[in-house]
Amino acid sequence: MEKLINLQIEKLPEGYYLATSEDLPGLVAQGKTLSETIEIAQDVAQKLLEAMAERNQFRSFSSLADSFEYPLLIKQ
DSSP states (O other): OOEEOOOEEEEOTTSOEEEEOSSSTTOEEEESSHHHHHHHHHHHHHHHHHHHHHTTOOOOOEEOOSSOOOOOOOOO
């Protein structure tokens, strides 16, 4: 089952991107590009959720709805 975790992403002055999440405390990911940062965030989130499951520390997340908004990034 897919779950929805919101990321807050900011571009740092050094040019890197930083992703954190209020939905999943401890999730911190940094990358050179936006797509790299999101990919790293997905890996970190998966590992955090696996560690929480091993400790029986379950969190409630929003289920992925049949319809939702997604910001589409287009390079020009």
